[in-house]
Amino acid sequence: MKVLFAASEAYPLIKTGGLADVAYGLPRALHDLDTEVRLLLPAYQDILDLVTEIIVLGGLDIWGTGRNHRIRVLETHHPAFPFPVWLIECSTLFGRHGNPYMHPHGYDWPDNAERFTVFCRAAAQLAGDALGLGWRPDVVHAHDWQTGLLMGMVETLHPRPRTLFTIHNLAYGGHFSRAVYDQLHLPWHWWSPEGVEFYGGFSMLKAGIAYADQVTTVSPTYAKEICTPQFGYGMDGLLRSRAYKLHGILNGIDDSEWNPRTDKFLQPPYGVEQVIEGKQANKKALLERYGKTVTPEMLARPLLGLVSRLVEQKGIDMVLDVIPTLLAETNANFVLIGSGHSYFEQALNNLAARFPERVFVYIGYNEALAHLLEAGSDLFLMPSRFEPCGLNQMYSLKYGTLPVVFHTGGLADTVVNATPDNTSAGTANGFVFYTPSQQALLGTLRWALSLFANNPAQWRQWQKRGMTTDFSWEQSARRYLELYQ
Structure with missing residues (x-):
C-alpha cells in the first residue's frame, strides 16, 4: 500500500x-x-x-x-x-x-x-x-x-x-x-x-x-x-x-526517545526492576540541575513535576492556586518547566522566589531537563481542561511517575483512577479528578500525597502497571491500516 x-x-x-x-x-x-x-x-x-x-x-x-x-x-x-x-x-x-x-x-x-x-x-x-x-x-x-x-x-x-x-x-x-x-x-x-x-x-x-x-x-x-x-x-x-x-x-509515543531503560538524558537509566533506585538517583540529578545540595531528607520528599505550555487550557492557573496550600500543608516540592502567557510565567517565577528551597522553575523548554523531570518526579501534574490526546501522561507512566489529570480526551483514555475498585481490578495507574476546579485538583493531590506517604507497596504496583503498558505507535498504526484498507 x-x-x-x-x-x-x-x-x-x-x-x-x-x-x-x-x-x-x-x-x-x-x-x-x-x-x-x-x-x-x-x-x-x-x-x-x-x-x-x-x-x-x-x-x-x-x-x-x-x-x-x-x-x-x-x-x-x-x-x-x-x-x-x-x-x-x-x-x-x-x-x-x-x-x-x-x-x-x-x-x-x-x-x-x-x-x-x-x-x-x-x-x-x-x-x-x-x-x-x-x-x-x-x-x-x-x-x-x-x-x-x-x-x-x-x-x-x-x-x-x-x-x-x-x-x-x-x-x-x-x-x-x-x-x-x-x-x-x-x-x-x-x-x-x-x-x-x-x-x-x-x-x-x-x-x-x-x-x-x-x-x-x-x-x-x-x-x-x-x-x-x-x-x-x-x-x-x-x-x-x-x-x-x-x-x-489514540496517539502513540516514540519509545526509542521516551524509554527510561535507554534514555540518554537520565542519570542513570532504569527499568521497572530498579524503579526505586533509578527514580531516586534522577531526582537527585534533577534537583542538582537547579543548584541544590540534595540531602537524604530532600530526596524523601514527594516531588511534583509539570512540563506544559503556560496557558489556561493546560490548567496552569489551577496549579498556581494549589501550590501555596500544598507547601503549607505537606512536605512536597515542585519542579515546573514551561512557557506561554507572560502572566503565568511571572507567577511561576514569583513562587520560585518566595519558596527557593521548594519550588524550582524553568521558563522555556529544555529537552534534557524535561526527560530528567519525568524520571525524577513522583507525580506529574497535567490538569488540562481539554486535551485531544496528550503525550506527557504516557511519558510519565512509562517512567514510573504517576500522572494527576482531569478526566478529558486522551487523558481519560490512558489514566485510570487509583480507586479501590480499579486497584483491585488491576487497572489503576494514576489519579483523576472530574471537575476542572482548584478544589477538585487540591483534593486529588492531597489524596495522592497521602497514599505516597502511607502506602509505598501499592504505589510500586501502580508504577509497574504504567511502566509495562504498551503505548508504542504500532498499535495505532495497525488501526490506521484498517481504515486505509
Whole structure:
C-alpha cells in the first residue's frame, strides 16, 4: 500500500506541537508494517537549512491569490525517516525562518490561506502523479486545517485515492473570509453549509471533515467530546452528522526517545526492576540541575513535576492556586518547566522566589531537563481542561511517575483512577479528578500525597502497571491500516 502523508510539520524537521510528533511516529510505524510512505511537507527555510542532500523532482505552476507560483518538488532523505521526504518549495510562501504559522511578532502570517492552499494544490497534483514519477498513492492522509482543502482537491483525480483526515485539535479551524475564498479561486460548489462555508467565512478544517472518506482524531474520548457543543467549536453538528466515518485512535509515543531503560538524558537509566533506585538517583540529578545540595531528607520528599505550555487550557492557573496550600500543608516540592502567557510565567517565577528551597522553575523548554523531570518526579501534574490526546501522561507512566489529570480526551483514555475498585481490578495507574476546579485538583493531590506517604507497596504496583503498558505507535498504526484498507 502506498500512502501520501501530508502535514504542515514533522519532528525533528519542524515542530510547534503534537502534530509534529504524530507526523514523525506514525509514518515510521506504518513503514515498519510494510507500507510505502512519502512524507510531504512545506519547504520552510529551517527545513532547507537542516537537510543536506536534495533532489529536484520537478516543477509545477500552482495558482495562489491572484497569481501563479512556480513551485519545485524536492526529495530529501533524513536519518529520522526510513523513506523519502518530499518538500514543496516556494520561497515567497515558505522561505521564512521560525514558527511556520506565525510572524516573529506573534500574529498569524497574513498569507496563511494562500500558503496552505498552494501546498494542498501541489499535494493533489503529486497524488495524481503530475510529475510522472510512477508513484501514485492508494491513500492520501492529511492532518489538521493546513491540509483540509486537500481532501476536496483529490476528488477530481482518476483514479482517485482514498482519503483520511486527522483532527489533532479542533480549536484551530483555519478560518478565513469569503473574499479570501474568492481570491483563491476555490470551487464554487464547495461554498455551502455542507461544504466549507462556516458562519459567513470558510474553514479549511471543515473541508477536511466534509470531504474525507474517513475522519480520525487522536483519542476515543476526544472523538466523542468534539461531537458536543462544549468541545465542538461550532462544528459539533457537522461531526454528529459524520459520526459514521469519525474514529478516535489514540496517539502513540516514540519509545526509542521516551524509554527510561535507554534514555540518554537520565542519570542513570532504569527499568521497572530498579524503579526505586533509578527514580531516586534522577531526582537527585534533577534537583542538582537547579543548584541544590540534595540531602537524604530532600530526596524523601514527594516531588511534583509539570512540563506544559503556560496557558489556561493546560490548567496552569489551577496549579498556581494549589501550590501555596500544598507547601503549607505537606512536605512536597515542585519542579515546573514551561512557557506561554507572560502572566503565568511571572507567577511561576514569583513562587520560585518566595519558596527557593521548594519550588524550582524553568521558563522555556529544555529537552534534557524535561526527560530528567519525568524520571525524577513522583507525580506529574497535567490538569488540562481539554486535551485531544496528550503525550506527557504516557511519558510519565512509562517512567514510573504517576500522572494527576482531569478526566478529558486522551487523558481519560490512558489514566485510570487509583480507586479501590480499579486497584483491585488491576487497572489503576494514576489519579483523576472530574471537575476542572482548584478544589477538585487540591483534593486529588492531597489524596495522592497521602497514599505516597502511607502506602509505598501499592504505589510500586501502580508504577509497574504504567511502566509495562504498551503505548508504542504500532498499535495505532495497525488501526490506521484498517481504515486505509
